Amino acid sequence: MSELHKFLFDGLPVRGAVVRLTEAWQEILKRRAANTTSGAYPLPVQELLGEMTAAGVLMQSNIKFNGALVFQISGDGPVKLAVTEVQSNLSVRSTVTISGEVSTDASLTDMVNVHGKGRCAITLDPKEKLPGQQAYQGVVPLVNLDGEPVDSLAAILQQYMRQSEQLDTVLVLAANEQVAAGLMVQRMPIKGEANLAAGSLNTEDDDQIDQNEEYNRIAHLAASLTRDELLNLDVETILHRLFWEEKLLRFVPEDGEGGPHFACTCNRDRVVGMLRNLGQEEVDSILEEQGLIEVGCEFCGQQYRFDAVDTAHLFTEPGNDPPASRRMQ
Numbered sequence: 001m002s003e004l005h006k007f008l009f010d011g012l013p014v015r016g017a018v019v020r021l022t023e024a025w026q027e028i029l030k031r032r033a034a035n036t037t038s039g040a041y042p043l044p045v046q047e048l049l050g051e052m053t054a055a056g057v058l059m060q061s062n063i064k065f066n067g068a069l070v071f072q073i074s075g076d077g078p079v080k081l082a083v084t085e086v087q088s089n090l091s092v093r094s095t096v097t098i099s100g101e102v103s104t105d106a107s108l109t110d111m112v113n114v115h116g117k118g119r120c121a122i123t124l125d126p127k128e129k130l131p132g133q134q135a136y137q138g139v140v141p142l143v144n145l146d147g148e149p150v151d152s153l154a155a156i157l158q159q160y161m162r163q164s165e166q167l168d169t170v171l172v173l174a175a176n177e178q179v180a181a182g183l184m185v186q187r188m189p190i191k192g193e194a195n196l197a198a199g200s201l202n203t204e205d206d207d208q209i210d211q212n213e214e215y216n217r218i219a220h221l222a223a224s225l226t227r228d229e230l231l232n233l234d235v236e237t238i239l240h241r242l243f244w245e246e247k248l249l250r251f252v253p254e255d256g257e258g259g260p261h262f263a264c265t266c267n268r269d270r271v272v273g274m275l276r277n278l279g280q281e282e283v284d285s286i287l288e289e290q291g292l293i294e295v296g297c298e299f300c301g302q303q304y305r306f307d308a309v310d311t312a313h314l315f316t317e318p319g320n321d322p323p324a325s326r327r328m329q
Contacts, residue, residue: 003255004061004090005235010247012214013188016222018181018235019057019260021092025050025180027262028094028300035301036294038098044106045096048073049082050175051153053094054182056084057260058171059122059157062186067126073153074119075112075142078102082112083299088127090254091263095299108142109149116149118142120156122164138164161186168212170219174227181230183238185222187215218246266297271304272314280315287311 002024006017028049033040041049052071060069066088073082078100086092102111112118120142125135140160144150150159154171161169168187175181221242229238239248254260275283275293286293293306306314 001255002260003235003253004057004259005239005253006061006251007239008249009214009218009243010249012218013212014185014215014218015062015188016183016185017058017061018183018238019054019061020235021050021054021057021180021260022178024092024260024262025053025175026178028053029177031264031297032095032301035296035303037296037303038301041096041098042102042106043104044111045079045082045098045102046177047175048079048108048111048153049084049094049096050180051173051182052082052084053092054173054175054180055153055157055171055184056086056094057090057092058182058184060086060088060090061254062184063124065124065126066128067124070121070123070125072119072121072123073112073142074121075114076117077110077112077114078106079111087263090258090260092260093262093264093300095301108151108153113142113149116141116143118149120160122160140164168215168219170222172222172225172227172230174230176231179231183222183225183230185215185219187212218243264297264300264302266300266302266304268304271295271306275306275311276314280311283311283314 002021004017004019006015008015029041029046032038052073056069056071059071063069068088069086071084071086074080078098079096079102080099081097082095084092084094109118118141119139121137121139123135123137126133138160140156140163142150142156144155144159150156154173157171158169161167167189170185172183173181225238225242229241233241235253274295283293287308293311294303296303
């Protein structure tokens with residue numbers, strides 16, 4: 001079951017979260033793999049999108065925002081665009097647009113930053129916009145402060161947090177075909193957080209980037225987590241191994257319907273409405289040419305298929321339905 005665990009370090013302005021996406025992540029991959037047009041994502045693309053999906057959930061969980069957090073990576077390589085969208089209820093969907101060959105050992109630079117044009121964008125899109133209100137977007141290049149390409153998604157996001165939010169952040173991300181997971185530890189501003197800050201920490205220096213020694217110590221522990229540990233260990237074991245000497249204040253884990261879960265806005269009823277709007281003549285013409293109508297969701301890849309019996313049902317008055325199709329979606 002996909003799960004999110006959030007925690008605080010008692011007496012310190014430091015917070016953390018661990019996410020493990022299992023069935024939610026597997027559903028994303030399953031829909032794309034079943035798409036007869038695109039097929040499954042190449043393994044390097046799967047890993048990139050899995051890390052993005054885990055990171056998107058971590059970022060959304062740390063903000064009080066009624067709307068969508070949209071995390072995008074775009075560039076000039078064979079991967080033109082990768083997108084993760086996480087709603088405030090932690091529903092998530094992700095997709096990738098590929099135009100070209102992705103080698104089995106492709107790095108992030110190989111996939112999206114071949115000529116240094118790669119960008120990382122994070123957009124906060126309010127669910128209920130006020131008059132004149134626009135979505136907020138922050139953008140950073142896929143290079144470090146020296147202008148050199150960065151091959152780590154976690155490093156890019158850490159740089160984004162430091163530049164855009166002025167917050168020290170450490171991220172560890174990993175994904176395979178079964179699990180997309182992430183650990184985030186973040187320094188919280190001391191100002192206005194006196195209930196969390198110990199007396200010796202409550203200084204101007206401790207509220208500056210890289211200056212909080214307690215955060216730096218905890219960040220060092222967090223960064224020691226390996227990819228294999230993140231993918232294969234349960235959350236309790238991870239937290240105990242990393243922070244067994246720290247006093248953690250744990251929140252109730254978020255899982256099940258209240259935790260991270262897959263959701264896409266596409267469904268069969270919406271496709272039925274679209275086909276009815278085309279009209280029976282147009283639908284019959286497509287059937288005659290192709291033998292089957294196949295409509296795919298451009299975001300998640302789910303395909304909806306309609307044969308002659310299905311489409312006849314669309315244009316039949318209630319009470320005069322033909323026999324139902326035995327074709328499974």
